[in-house]
Amino acid sequence: MKKVIIQITSGKGPAECCRAVALVYKLMLKQAARQAIKVQPVEIISAEYKDTYKSATFIAEGNELNSFITTWNGTVQWIAESPYRKGHKRKNWFVGVAVFDVKALPVWNDADVRIETCRASGPGGQNVNKVETAVRGTHVATGIQVLAMDSRSQLENKKLCMERLQAKVMARQAEHLVEQQQQQWLNHHALERGNPVKIIREKL
Known part of the structure; x- marks a missing residue:
């Protein structure tokens, strides 16, 4: 199953472009859901106004990724009147969509995680506090930690802990990958206003 990192960016565009980033992100999530593509948010950088993003980065995974990527990869043109500057x-507002291969990320290995059990705190009664049902997982290489104490079952908490820790570590690794490749993307795939891959006509 293919997996990629997708970043939507306003480049150095004004507030209207930042609004377009948020709207394109919303449209992409809707299309991903229709095509049974799993989406995992990585980082959203908010802009000045409400519901505006300088950039939105997420991991996409699924069997229909190629058609999804082809639809969006490149420059998206949004045609709408400015909601911030009347008159x-x-x-015409432009945002860029860039795709990065997740193969560049380190392979996840359960052996890289240190597991510790501890007593759960909070609601749940005396039985919860007497038994070490909570599980703390630490990814040794990065120091990232996750504590799971949702269940009274230590086994179930361990499973939840590993799932959440893997997602958190992958998100951190994805952020670093995007940072490393962002300048390259800006240099080679700058927003080409005259050659959008998609044109959307809708109110901002």
């Missing part, structure tokens, strides 16, 4: 003549 502004410009109606």
Whole structure:
């Protein structure tokens, strides 16, 4: 099953482009759901106004990724009047969508995790506090920790802990990968206003 990192960015565009990033992100999530593509948010960088993003980065995984990527990879043109500058003549706003291969991420290995059990705190009665049912997982290489104490079953908490820790570590690794490749993307795939892969006409 294919897995990629996708980043939507406003580049150095104004607030309207940041709004377009949020709207494109929303549209991409809807399309991903229709195509049974699993999406895991990595990082959302908010902009000045409510519901505006400088960038949105997520991991996408599924069997229909190629068609999904082809639809979005490149420059997206959003045609709408500015909600922030009434009467502004410009109606064309551009955002960039870049795709990175997750194969560049380190392979996950359960052996890299240190597991510790501890007593759960909070609601649940005396039985919860007397038995070490909570599980803390530490990814040794990064120091990232996750504590799971949802269940009274230590086995179930361990499973939840490993799942959440893997997601958290992958998200951190994805962030680093995007940071490393962002400048390369800006250099080679700068927003080409005259050649959008998709044109959307809708109110901002």
